[in-house]
Amino acid sequence: MKDTSHVNALENEAIYIFREVAAQFEKPVLLFSGGKDSITLVRLAQKAFWPAKIPFPLMHIDTGHNFPETIEFRDRLVKELGLELIVRNVQDSIDQGKVKEETGRYSSRNSLQTTTLLDAIEEFKFDACIGGARRDEEKARAKERIFSVRDDFGQWDEKNQRPELFDMLNGQIELGQNVRVFPISNWTELDVWSYIEKEEIEIPSIYFAHKRKIFLRDGLIWSHSDYVYQEEDEEVIERMVRFRTVGDMSCTAAVFSEASDISSVVQEIRDSTISERGARIDDKRSEAAMEKRKQQGYF
Amino acid sequence: MEVLKIATAGSVDDGKSTLIGRILYDTKSLTTDKLEAIEKTSKQKGYDYLDFSLATDGLVAEREQGITIDVAHIYFSTAKKSYIIADTPGHVEYTRNMVTGASTSQAAIILIDARKGVIEQTNRHFFINNLLRVKEVVVAINKMDLVDYSEETYNAIKADFEELMSKRDYENQNITFIPVSALKGDNVVNTTDKMPWYKGGTILEHLEALDLAAVSNAGTPRFPVQYVIRPKTDEFHDFRGFAGKVYGGELSVGDAVVALPSQTKSKIKDIYFNDKKFQTASRRSSVTITLEDEINVSRGDMLVKADDLPTIDKQFTATISWMDSQKLAAGNKYVIQHGVNKVLAKVDCVHHRINPDYSGIDESIDALGMNDIAKVTFKLNKPIFFDAFKNHRTNGSFILIDSQSNNTVGAGFIQE
Incomplete structure (x- = not known):
């Protein structure tokens, strides 16, 4: 039998955090992207409140450029578990003239999500937004608290964060502020995968090796799609790939892989020499790309 | 396999970030893209070595100033254990971060620059880890390469540190001395032939051998x-x-x-x-x-x-680590969060400030400023159920919340 006791410790910690959210806030919401981290959050939330239902809704900020497999999966999960799902669309923010579509070679709707998210928080008066960010993903995230206070403008004041001591989480806020909550802060990518394997959690098919039309740019594997800008000289080829991280099609790069089931994916992650966000085009913009987006209210 | 949380403490330029970078590098925990980013930035800055601190200093301001401002969490694992390192800054003004990092850790690494030896900061780092009752402390005497790997230097520093240990409050703390060079990689993860006089293990070997059940402080349920x-x-x-x-x-x-x-x-x-x-x-x-x-x-x-009740009282005395720029003074009111329980509290008496360098106490003060550690008595609006911190790390600790700003402004360790 595989030794999963350290994942158990992380699971106990995450369940504790979920219960603190339910107890300390009036209108929490779980931000659901259809990715493996937010699917893991749903499982943890189920465990935290069993036999009661998860006492808050899920919300998806839909860029409109998602992988169709993700959206299909999302709708099925919500139906099977009897959860409440709120969807807000980046397209609406564009139509309302609040944000402008990026153009050109590296255009993506990823950063446009922030406006749609902040508007939705205001619309529903959410006071806690639960997300699947992990500290091991990226340097700026390594400094993130479990309960991270955002001001009226959704901004992160990274130099003035509340200290978090022992297990105690301080969720006291003023009206208009909200808290971003990260129950799997202390999990690594491998921990998430080990947990998915142990719990036999279903995830979208794009996480497993499949044949896909792709093209290569800057050493990254891009999906050939209407949503992704492509130069004429960038040749489309078909290869076996899978995704390690799933965001918008325009900002998520694939990896060459033959791993078609969960145990071979776990093995692949274990042997991997490139980090998960190494396949995130949005982080490549600059050394401080993530920190800048977080200050502006990005998740 | 379990999770071991480690806090690091060291002064500016003691090489703390380099040590962590070295651990990550030698345990093959740095991925190719992160390593490439480090190589690229080191080269841009004109260094002829790899600046591992770039792996941990996550905020722009930190990279600009070359210092660590906030607690960063770093993850790596071996076949035996999963590790979380809370990388805490070493400046005097950032005591609060050190207290925070130590509060969730079972082990600590205190760094000493072999050229400088035990300095005032070292006293403080040890004091805080002792106050927080961190069970395992590794004293890493770093930059041994710059003192010709001298056994005499190592022994002199060890003797100075042992002098400090005689003043400590929490005596069951296990302390291990290891001579290292984080830059060269001696005795961090891998052994070295530079110090044949040292018979002990490397830092990682020591951490790998720790029994997790034994380093987590047990108490009553x-x-x-x-x-x-x-x-x-x-x-x-x-x-x-x-x-x-x-x-x-x-x-x-x-x-x-x-x-x-x-x-x-x-x-x-x-x-x-x-x-x-x-x-x-x-x-x-x-x-x-x-x-x-x-x-x-x-x-x-x-x-x-039923046969093991905690103390139930509306008043207690605690050691406070103050973390806010607004002062704590007698008569001030705060929210006390004790575990998940919240009560209103009034500062009844500020007894004295404890100098966190083992130089004694200061009875002349009546208010606490940022980073002060002091003995304070509180009165509560209703009773809480607590144990002394020395008997129960969880049920003996609390945080103070300012009801105006909602900020966490201090941490407390109940004495009685």
Whole structure:
């Protein structure tokens, strides 16, 4: 039998955090992207409140450029578990003239999500937004608290964060502020995968090796799609790939892989020499790309 | 395999970030893209070596100033253990970050620059880890390459540190000295032939050998109720489950328990983790407990074994680590969050400030400033159920919240 006791410790910690959210806030919401981290959050939330239902809704900020497999999966999960799902669309923010579509070679709707998210928080008066960010993903995230206070403008004041001591989480806020909550802060990518394997959690098919039309740019594997800008000289080829991280099609790069089931994916992650966000085009913009987006209210 | 949390402490330029970078590098935890980013930036800055601190200093301001401002969390694992390092800054003004990092750690690495030896900062780093009762302390005497790997230098520093140890309060702390060079990689993960006089293991070898059950401070079982689960469905119509995390010891089905503050007695009927029933809930597990009798228990209450009650009082004295720019003074009111329980508290008396360098106490002060550590008595609007910090790390600690700013402004360790 595989030794999963350290994942158990992380699971106990995450369940504790979920219960603190339910107890300390009036209108929490779980931000659901259809990715493996937010699917893991749903499982943890189920465990935290069993036999009661998860006492808050899920919300998806839909860029409109998602992988169709993700959206299909999302709708099925919500139906099977009897959860409440709120969807807000980046397209609406564009139509309302609040944000402008990026153009050109590296255009993506990823950063446009922030406006749609902040508007939705205001619309529903959410006071806690639960997300699947992990500290091991990226340097700026390594400094993130479990309960991270955002001001009226959704901004992160990274130099003035509340200290978090022992297990105690301080969720006291003023009206208009909200808290971003990260129950799997202390999990690594491998921990998430080990947990998915142990719990036999279903995830979208794009996480497993499949044949896909792709093209290569800057050493990254891009999906050939209407949503992704492509130069004429960038040749489309078909290869076996899978995704390690799933965001918008325009900002998520694939990896060459033959791993078609969960145990071979776990093995692949274990042997991997490139980090998960190494396949995130949005982080490549600059050394401080993530920190800048977080200050502006990005998740 | 379990998770070991480690806090690091060292002064500016002691090479703390380099040490962590070295650990990551030698355990092959740095991925190719991160390593490339480090190589690229090191080259841009004109260094002829790899600047591993770039792996950990995550904020723009930190990279600009070349210092660590905030606690960063770093993850790596070996075949034996998963590790979380809380990388805490070494400046005097950032004591609060060190206290924060140490509060969740079972082990600490204190760095000393072999050229400088034990300095005032070292006293402070040791004091805080001792105050927080961190069980395992590794004293890494770094930059041995710059003192010709001298055994005399190492021994002199060790003797100075042992002098400090004689003043400590928490005597059961295990302390291990290791001579290292983080830059060259001597005795960090890999052994070295540069110091044949040193017979001990490397830092990683030492951490790998630690018994996790032994480094986590045990106590008596305490179960603070976080949340009451009432599904109100047909199937679970009468279900009233008390959700929380078990601290200090185990709880089992059939245990006679007392609910605080009501002091109502009952017995544990069932222990659930998700939809499965268990006979025993072990330490640090997040479970749901049902009781034999229908008694009134809500968030902030606590279930304890009937033969092992904590202290129940409206007043206590604690060591405070103050973390706010607004001063703490007698008469000030705060919210005390003790576990998941919140009460209003008034500062009754500021007894004295404790100099965190083992130079004694200062009785002349009546208010606390940022980074002060002091003995303070509080009066509460209602009783809480606590243990002394030395007997129970969880049930003996609390945070202070400013009800104006909502910020966490201090941490406390209950003495009596």
